[in-house]
Amino acid sequence: MHYFDVASTAPLHPVARQALTAALDEGWADPARLYRSGRQARMLLDAARETVAEVLGTRADEIAFTSSGTQAVQLGVLGALRGNRRRGSHLVHSAVEHSSVLHAAERHEADGGEVDAVPVDRLGRVSPAAFAAAVRPDTALAVLQSANHEVGTLQPVAETAALLDGVPLLVDAAQSAGRLPVPAGWSLLTASAHKWGGPAGVGVLAVRKGVRYSSPLPADEREGGRVPGYVNVPAVVAAAASLRAVRAEAEAENARLRELVDRIRTRVPQLVPEVEVVGDPVHRLPHLVTFSCLYVDGEVLLGELDRAGFAVNSGSSCTSSTLTPSHVLAAMGVLTEGNVRVSLPYGVAEDAVERFLAVLPEIVAGVRAPLGLDLPAPAAAGGGAEELVIDALGKRCPLPVIELAKRIGEVPVGGTVAVLADDEAARLDIPAWCEMRGQEYLGAEGNRYLVRRTN
Amino acid sequence: MHYFDVASTAPLHPVARQALTAALDEGWADPARLYRSGRQARMLLDAARETVAEVLGTRADEIAFTSSGTQAVQLGVLGALRGNRRRGSHLVHSAVEHSSVLHAAERHEADGGEVDAVPVDRLGRVSPAAFAAAVRPDTALAVLQSANHEVGTLQPVAETAALLDGVPLLVDAAQSAGRLPVPAGWSLLTASAHKWGGPAGVGVLAVRKGVRYSSPLPADEREGGRVPGYVNVPAVVAAAASLRAVRAEAEAENARLRELVDRIRTRVPQLVPEVEVVGDPVHRLPHLVTFSCLYVDGEVLLGELDRAGFAVNSGSSCTSSTLTPSHVLAAMGVLTEGNVRVSLPYGVAEDAVERFLAVLPEIVAGVRAPLGLDLPAPAAAGGGAEELVIDALGKRCPLPVIELAKRIGEVPVGGTVAVLADDEAARLDIPAWCEMRGQEYLGAEGNRYLVRRTN
Incomplete structure (x- = not known):
């Protein structure tokens, strides 16, 4: 099988597997214990922390290991909001953050906080000025990803950070950590080892010295009080080793993959x-x-x-x-x-x-x-009524758009088609289809979507 | 080295290591994905859930995998309190629960809840009647461990549960899961894989059908909405395989270990x-x-x-x-x-x-x-003043008790010794020493501990 889904999870890097196997032998004991095997686990954990800090360009004492990228984001977002309550309870994030950010924001809102999502352009990118404009005197935290997990767009993190005037910025680097340098300007940084070829079960939460943080979870002495629970030393060791390995390969591999992706970007529209x-x-x-x-x-x-x-x-x-x-x-x-x-x-x-x-x-x-669509263009003729109603109620995506494409030719140029559709995707896909096909989208009233035929 | 600290973490069971290695090959993909490797990971995860459910005597759909026993406890305690808010906000737990329970209780208290810790006897055991008496009409959750992690005392869980009159009971089975059958009567059950010989990074949270639960964390679609974050399938597979293996060995090994522990219990007081x-x-x-x-x-x-x-x-x-x-x-x-x-x-x-x-x-x-102590008994003579003051301020445990033991002989039988000590341990150890040595502990005023010599 050809596995083309590393954005979900990357196959385990050979270095990660070696390090994991070795650390199961050498680092299996409780790193909080004072006997030899405990001290050995502690040394491996400390060394792993140094490695991760070095690759991510931060300090070891700023790094805490979590059990997942999602946990890193949840603790980072809620802990920074809690730690910066004196500023206020306003949270700003881009509209295209990972669901873990959105869910943390929902929880913050449910607990009485305020949240603003900054829109993106058609390429999926925030405008630094628009992002900065969303920040208010009572903004306790801003969140911006380094790169989008669904479409790959890099966000202008450093440019945005420069405009934030001291508001703490959490950068979710899950998709880029190891692959690309960490952008400047973060106050909190999150990442996930299994996205770079490390094992599952390891996330990273870095909090810059001086940034206020107050854990949203019950107290615990592990990981500097930031992440409760027994630390998975073998997995952390494997995560660190593979991060270093991936970073070393990144320059050469990125150039090669960039070219392969360019082929896909160019040729798919030619072929399909x-x-x-x-x-x-x-x-x-x-x-x-x-x-x-x-x-x-x-x-x-x-x-x-x-x-x-x-x-x-x-x-x-x-x-x-x-x-x-x-x-x-x-x-x-x-x-x-x-x-x-x-x-x-x-x-x-x-x-x-x-x-x-x-x-x-x-x-x-x-x-x-x-x-049975007559692709690529809908029937150009027409001659029917000036107005057509397509009842696609109860039909699931992509059927409403297919009905529209099939039947828009039944009205003359200038005529309108009303699509009745209760599938949520229609709200997005009917306007997107109009944009792609150069038809005019007139808007929606409830479940009724109006389109004017222009070609 | 002889490793006698499985209560902190057990060495990885050979079955766990085999299963982990195999699952890194077969179950590395994202179990939420629909392609073949994703479906395979999902099947392994489902099978592991069935195994754990079977061994713990529960249903697969009641089991969620967490990233540690501590996380299982925190989510279990806070989620059950949240889900049972209509009952009230009172939490009851034994005084000897694991620190994860105590810290969750502290958080609950800081958030406005009420908490009562039920005392234990000198063997570390709660009285079912006393525990049940602490439950009130507004008690939302009771927490009782299956066995104590520091002294090994089994708690009377089933007897206690029978008296709770429908109040949800969380049983922390971290020290007994795999080794002993799960006691009856739990509404929520928590455990930790690395305590039974599974890998680090896997905890278990079981919530009985019908028990109210509302996650204290942001929403997430994984693990039935109970535990956010990417599931560590290989570790879960290894945890399940080793749980089954340990359970199969338990009867024979428990009998053998019980005899070895009895030797220690009998002979240490004879030898030391x-x-x-x-x-x-x-x-x-x-x-x-x-x-x-x-x-x-x-x-x-x-x-x-x-x-x-x-x-x-x-x-x-x-x-x-x-x-x-x-x-x-x-x-x-x-x-x-x-x-x-x-x-x-x-x-x-x-x-x-x-x-x-x-x-x-x-x-x-x-x-x-x-x-330089004249063990086992302090000097029997005396002849000094009726009252002696020992200034042990600034001295760390065990020095205050040592000073007391060394110098109590300076007062006659019936005389008193006042120990001035600011080390927190003195508050526990001076009365405990008096009990052990048959001296009379008269009480403390601030940092001044009063003892009457009786022999």
Whole structure:
């Protein structure tokens, strides 16, 4: 199988596996104990902390190990808000943060805090000025990712940080840690080892000296009082060793993967009709690319790619793991249907990418075939009524958009089509389809979406 | 080295290591993904959940995996309190629970809740009737461990549960899971894999169907919404496999270890003067025994035992890892100085225990030698003033007790000694010493402890 989903989890790096096996022998004891095996575990833990600090460009005493990136984000967000209560209870984050940030923000709001999400442009990028403008005198924390996990767009972290006037900034570096240098300007930094090839079960929470932090959890003496619970020393050792290894390989591998991703970005729209490649084409993660295929059910497409030997992910609503479409794609205003995210592992063979490009057009065509669409353009003729109502109530994504595409030709140019649809994805996908196809989206009233045919 | 500290962490069971290695190959992918490797990880996770449920006597859909026993306890306690707010905000726990319970209770109190700690007897055991009497109409949760982690005393969980009249009961089974059957009557159950020979990084939180629970953390779709963050599938697989293996060995190993512990309980007081073996001699964990040596600095003793090749732990205040003595020993009213906890691993050789018994007397004598005490009894003579004041201010445990033991003979029988001591351990150890030596403890006023010589 070709595994193209490192943005979910990277395969265990060989160095991580070696280090884990060794540390199960040497570092299995409780590092809080004073006997020899305990002291040995403590030394391995200390050394791992030094390594992670060095690679991330921080100090060992600023680093705490958590049990996941999600835990690092939750503790970082809620702990910084708690520690900076004197400033106020306002939280600012970009609209395209990881769900762990959004969920922490929801909890903060439920507890009486205020939250503002800063919009992004169509490439998924915040404007530093707009982000800074959202900050208020009572803002206790700002949160901005280093790079987006769904579309790969790099955020202007350092430029934004420079405008924040001392408001603490948490940078979620889960997608870039190890691969790219950590951007300047963070007050708190979070990362996740299994995203860089380390084992599951290790996250990183760094808090700069002088930044106020008050744990949202019950007291515990481990990890400087920041992360409760027994420390998983062997996994931490493996995480540190693989972080150093990945960082050493990064320059060469990033250049290679950047070129492979460029091939996908260029060739997918040439090979597959009605495709939109999303995310920033330049300021982006080297290894990640996302595109959306009109009129395609994302889950069916993923299933067909899996059968063909490719493991990819999707931010579409049309997958069983979630009922709402990706908030990232929604915030960008791009098509959420038929979405495919390709994230290439270090060491991936060029052949595998070529093979993917070879099979994709046929697979997409196969998924679309039963729909009987006359692609790429809707029937240009017309001659029907000036107004058409399409009842797609009860139909799931991508059916409402497919109905619209099939039948818009029934009204003359200048005529309107009203689509009745109660699937949540329609709210995003009908405007996105109009934008892609140059039709005019007139807006929605409840579940009624109005479109004017312009071509 | 002879490792006698499984109550801190057990060496990795060979089955756990095999399962971990295999699952790093087969279960490394994200179990939330739909492609083949993701589905495979999901199947391994589901199978592990079934195994753990079966061994613990619960249902798979009641089990959530956490990242540690401490996290399981924190989520269990705070989540159950949150879910049962309609009952009230009163929490009851025994005075000898693990620090994770105590810290969660402190947090609950800081957030406006009420907490009562139920005392234990000198063996470390709660009375079911006294525990039940502490429950009020507004009690939202009761917490009782299956067995104490410092002295091994089994708690009367089932008897207590039967008296609680529907108040949810969280049972912290960290020290007994895998080794002993889970006691009946729990509403929530917590455990920690590295205590039974599984890897670090895995805890268990079981919540009985119908028991109200509301996560204290931000939302997350993993683990039924109970535990946020990426699930560590390989570690969970290893935890489940070793739980089953340990359970299968338990009957035979428990009988063997019980006999070895009985040897320690019987022979240590014969071999070492001025020793108190603590904890219930009958209703106890098979593999754990704790004793306290008068006039001994626990940290020095641990260091000497380490040099002799024995890794044990101590609940004394006289260790560098904590400045306050064990709350468990304090609640039992037993001596906290010179404390040694021996917890034997499965498979330990009888010879290792015999060797421990052979070296211990000499080591304790060596630690005591520089003190110049005329053991076992203080000088019987006297003839000095009726009242003596010993200024031990600024002196750390065990020095205040040593001063008292050395100088009580200076007053006649019936005379009193006032010890001035600002070390927190003195508050526990001076009364405990009086009880051991048959002297009369008259009480304390601030830092002044009054003792009447009676023999």
